Amino acid sequence: MKIAVSGLNNTDNPAPGIPVIKSLNEKYSTVGFAYDTNEPGNYMDIVRKTYLMPYPSLGFDELKTRLEEIQVKEKLDAIIPNLDAELPLYIKHQKEIEAMGIKLCLPSAENFELRNKNNLDVLAKQLDITYPKTYEIGTIKELEEIVTVSKSQFPLMVKGNYYKAYMSHNFESAVENFYKISNEWGFPILVQEVVYGEELNLVGVADGKGELKGAVAIKKLTTTDLGKIWTAVTIQNEKLMNIAKKFVKETLWKGPFELECIVNMNQIYLIEINPRFPAWVYFATQIGVNLPEMLVDIMQEKEIKPQLEYPQNKMYIRYTGEFVTDFTNFSKLLSSKELENVQKSI
Numbered sequence: 001m002k003i004a005v006s007g008l009n010n011t012d013n014p015a016p017g018i019p020v021i022k023s024l025n026e027k028y029s030t031v032g033f034a035y036d037t038n039e040p041g042n043y044m045d046i047v048r049k050t051y052l053m054p055y056p057s058l059g060f061d062e063l064k065t066r067l068e069e070i071q072v073k074e075k076l077d078a079i080i081p082n083l084d085a086e087l088p089l090y091i092k093h094q095k096e097i098e099a100m101g102i103k104l105c106l107p108s109a110e111n112f113e114l115r116n117k118n119n120l121d122v123l124a125k126q127l128d129i130t131y132p133k134t135y136e137i138g139t140i141k142e143l144e145e146i147v148t149v150s151k152s153q154f155p156l157m158v159k160g161n162y163y164k165a166y167m168s169h170n171f172e173s174a175v176e177n178f179y180k181i182s183n184e185w186g187f188p189i190l191v192q193e194v195v196y197g198e199e200l201n202l203v204g205v206a207d208g209k210g211e212l213k214g215a216v217a218i219k220k221l222t223t224t225d226l227g228k229i230w231t232a233v234t235i236q237n238e239k240l241m242n243i244a245k246k247f248v249k250e251t252l253w254k255g256p257f258e259l260e261c262i263v264n265m266n267q268i269y270l271i272e273i274n275p276r277f278p279a280w281v282y283f284a285t286q287i288g289v290n291l292p293e294m295l296v297d298i299m300q301e302k303e304i305k306p307q308l309e310y311p312q313n314k315m316y317i318r319y320t321g322e323f324v325t326d327f328t329n330f331s332k333l334l335s336s337k338e339l340e341n342v343q344k345s346i
Contacts (some may be wrong), residue, residue, distance in 0.1 A: 007082030008041025016082040019282035023292040052337040079101040115273035161187040183324035197264030208254030216284040
């Protein structure tokens with residue numbers, strides 16, 4: 001089975017593609033889908049071939065044309081898209097893509113919208129957990145009203161609906177973060193109260209029929225300036241696992257997801273739901289729960305025994321690394337929009 005995987009960035013804001021590929025490579029042949037020639041995964045010698053893809057903003061016609069070109073050469077069996085920005089396109093046009101002979105395992109359009117940050121209060125009530133008080137705004141005047149009229153106190157989180165979140169300790173920094181996010185990602189902007197406690201994340205895979213097939217939960221120990229996990233440890237939190245099971249059962253979610261929560265005493269706050277694998281998913285594979293492989297099994301409609309048990313107190317440590325490749329590889333990818341497997345060093 002030949003599987004294309006997107007999300008090959010591996011810098012200070014790593015994408016999930018490389019961990020997903022590492023989870024699949026022992027069993028399957030993988031091809032990389034990249035949106036930028038600078039993505040490190042293009043040159044890391046982990047896929048047989050890399051293809052440059054059109055940006056999602058160009059629409060489905062561009063994507064379809066590119067996939068048809070690639071299918072002539074590759075005969076892909078499946079695609080695992082790993083970036084929030086591309087998921088709406090794959091979800092909306094799933095039938096057309098599957099008509100090319102390419103399998104997908106994705107949530108419904110309704111479920112994708114349900115986990116938008118401005119809809120999470122509704123979902124949180126459905127799951128019987130708490131969602132921090134959140135305001136949806138589009139102007140600085142509305143931001144000022146939150147502080148003066150609603151008397152919300154700093155610090156406050158200023159968030160994009162899909163990407164980016166910044167802690168704001170005063171009104172001036174809130175305004176700065178408002179413009180920083182809106183200029184890059186547009187509107188709406190969300191302003192959210194800050195809750196304190198232990199940060200817990202759970203990655204899971206669901207079959208679309210209401211059953212959680214696999215999951216691993218961790219407690220964050222340290223994070224980068226962008227909030228990405230630097231070190232973490234596996235934990236078993238029965239309440240969090242039950243929330244994941246209920247989320248899957250209530251929504252009939254299909255595919256991968258990540259719950260981001262904060263736990264204070266026995267209170268669990270839902271912060272975010274990511275509709276794809278996180279960048280730490282290979283850690284789950286390393287401790288015996290290969291979620292990307294489960295995803296492929298779901299695509300093939302195989303019977304899967306749920307795997308919700310895993311070793312405790314296993315520590316995750318992210319680190320940086322460097323390697324050398326020839327600049328001609330960069331030039332080749334840029335000009336031909338594809339690159340055969342290259343060696344890590346010269």
